[in-house]
Amino acid sequence: MEFLFLTVSAHHASHNDAVELNVKRLKQWLDALPVMDVISTVGNLHAAIEPFNEIEMADDERLKILEIYHSVMDDILFSYDDMRLKMLPISIEERRKLQNDIMWLYLSLANGYKSIVQSSFDQKLTPNKNTTLIISIYRSMDLIIQAMLYAFRSHETPPPLSFLEINQLYMYAEYLNILDSKIKNISLGAQSTIGSLYKQILLLVVSDPYRVNSNEIVEVYFFLEKFSDLCVIDRNIESKNEEGKYFIELMEDSPPQPYDYSSKPATLSSCRTIDVWPVVQAFGEELSGEYDMNSLGLREFDSGKSSLNNAGTEQRFVEILTQQLMGQKNRGAERQLTTSKCYVAIGLSAINFYLMNKNKIKEIIEPEKTGGITVNSIDFEEQADFTLDVWQLCNKSESGYLLTIRKSILTQELVIGDVVGVIIDNGKGNIHIQVAFVRWARGDNDTFKMGVEILKGNAKSVTCRCAGDTQPYDGLYFPSEKTLDLQACVLTEKSLLLQSSTIDVVLGDKNIAIEYVSSMVETSLYIQFKYKVAVKE
Numbered sequence: 001m002e003f004l005f006l007t008v009s010a011h012h013a014s015h016n017d018a019v020e021l022n023v024k025r026l027k028q029w030l031d032a033l034p035v036m037d038v039i040s041t042v043g044n045l046h047a048a049i050e051p052f053n054e055i056e057m058a059d060d061e062r063l064k065i066l067e068i069y070h071s072v073m074d075d076i077l078f079s080y081d082d083m084r085l086k087m088l089p090i091s092i093e094e095r096r097k098l099q100n101d102i103m104w105l106y107l108s109l110a111n112g113y114k115s116i117v118q119s120s121f122d123q124k125l126t127p128n129k130n131t132t133l134i135i136s137i138y139r140s141m142d143l144i145i146q147a148m149l150y151a152f153r154s155h156e157t158p159p160p161l162s163f164l165e166i167n168q169l170y171m172y173a174e175y176l177n178i179l180d181s182k183i184k185n186i187s188l189g190a191q192s193t194i195g196s197l198y199k200q201i202l203l204l205v206v207s208d209p210y211r212v213n214s215n216e217i218v219e220v221y222f223f224l225e226k227f228s229d230l231c232v233i234d235r236n237i238e239s240k241n242e243e244g245k246y247f248i249e250l251m252e253d254s255p256p257q258p259y260d261y262s263s264k265p266a267t268l269s270s271c272r273t274i275d276v277w278p279v280v281q282a283f284g285e286e287l288s289g290e291y292d293m294n295s296l297g298l299r300e301f302d303s304g305k306s307s308l309n310n311a312g313t314e315q316r317f318v319e320i321l322t323q324q325l326m327g328q329k330n331r332g333a334e335r336q337l338t339t340s341k342c343y344v345a346i347g348l349s350a351i352n353f354y355l356m357n358k359n360k361i362k363e364i365i366e367p368e369k370t371g372g373i374t375v376n377s378i379d380f381e382e383q384a385d386f387t388l389d390v391w392q393l394c395n396k397s398e399s400g401y402l403l404t405i406r407k408s409i410l411t412q413e414l415v416i417g418d419v420v421g422v423i424i425d426n427g428k429g430n431i432h433i434q435v436a437f438v439r440w441a442r443g444d445n446d447t448f449k450m451g452v453e454i455l456k457g458n459a460k461s462v463t464c465r466c467a468g469d470t471q472p473y474d475g476l477y478f479p480s481e482k483t484l485d486l487q488a489c490v491l492t493e494k495s496l497l498l499q500s501s502t503i504d505v506v507l508g509d510k511n512i513a514i515e516y517v518s519s520m521v522e523t524s525l526y527i528q529f530k531y532k533v534a535v536k537e
Contacts (some may be wrong), residue, residue: 001175004121005168005251006114006140007161011056019052023068030072038088041076042101045069049108059116063132066112070139073109077102092413096154103150107159110143117169127176131183138183138194141169145201152209153217155414156443164253170198171250171270200228202274205255206246211440213416213524230278244277283318335402340393344403345421346412348474348493348526350386351433352461354421358431364388365425387411391450393424401436403450410448414441417523419476419491420452435459435476435491437523455491455521455528456484460507464492467502467513467534477507478528489520491528502534 020026029048033041049069085095116136127133144166148158173179179195203224212220233248246256251270259273343365345351354361389411391403401422421433436452443449457478464475475492490505497503501516513534521528 008115008118009053013056053112099154103147106143106147110140113140127178153214155441167250196228199231210442227279232275234273245273245275248272335395335397337395342393343388343423344391351421352474353386355461361431400453407448417525457486463506465504466500494527
């Protein structure tokens, strides 16, 4: 192996009083960090780790200090999941900045470990008894992956060079013949090999993390942990069997690409294929009840229990991932390019508000002109909670839309599986709210993209309650329409059906008791279902 492409800090021998190298004092300083003030803690860690990475020192000594930092970061930052971040009393912009700072903090610590890896490569060290090198390759890859996970959780693209560096670390470990070496002297789970770690993140990437809700990204990643060993990475790229395979170019900053034998890369030495078909088969067996998921020994964290102790959640992940891994074969409906402007109401409550107050949509779409200044007339105080963001409709098909918006004007946070109302101004004064599910969302530079699945029919606002209960839930009623081949159905929160299969639906002055019959479309949050009128006893 002639080259190893890693970004590392330049080292100097100068003494820096701001860098604490005494292990005891460093631990005391880290223990005193204001854990409840994550913004301050992240800033303090950045200020300490970056200058430390520039200090020249022996690899073993560097690893000792890095492991202390790693232990603290793992304890503090891992606990700051999306739920806790959203509870912080800060603005959306401040939250995005904090998420970005945490992502780069992981990369900053990774740089320290990469320094050891680069030093070992330059000195042509062998890993026979050099656990420092093996641990550093693993830690480097794992921390870059943690940064990638943070990006996925924010629906953002991974940091620059992240794919190149995990590809390079894999290539170096392959060259050293340590991909399957069990790593000692490090507190890891059973899955402590460089090869398995690499396959685990690639499996998540080809499963399309942008279709998974942000608070479930880490959960899905750990769910895939034991499946990763079912994947096969091969140097042979001559196979004409394309099913379930992806190209990996180890010298490029790019994710795996769907395998196409007719356009295989010319540079064969750095190209590999990963076969995920065995994972698809295992998922299929799980759905049919033939695969023993309990035998996988899923990673335990938090309270010591498996993160996926809910069978329904587990099955939903299997269904989502199977669809995505099969996705390269199943292209959706043909799309038509467009450049229309549209307005988006996010959430079932917002959709209900505008269904019942369509005149308010007109006031936003056709604002008054006063002294050359555009103003929106807002009479209802509650409308302030139901902002209509202006999106661009980039392309559309019979089943969905691709929408984009500048991040700087996006006022609301998106949740995969949420329900939205898309309003397209046709210039004829007709206001129609197209109900849709958010299927994926992704940020790229200053642009945010969203893919939505359109639900057929003309929705009407309803209130739903569990039979005999007074707690109201927002809902939508879709009348039957022969021209759309649509049977009458109801959309509401999925949690409502978990409580009772019989629901009272209030539409205007009518109150009808219905029973669930079958699901039409559903997400992790909502379900559109067929029903029958409940028989009164």
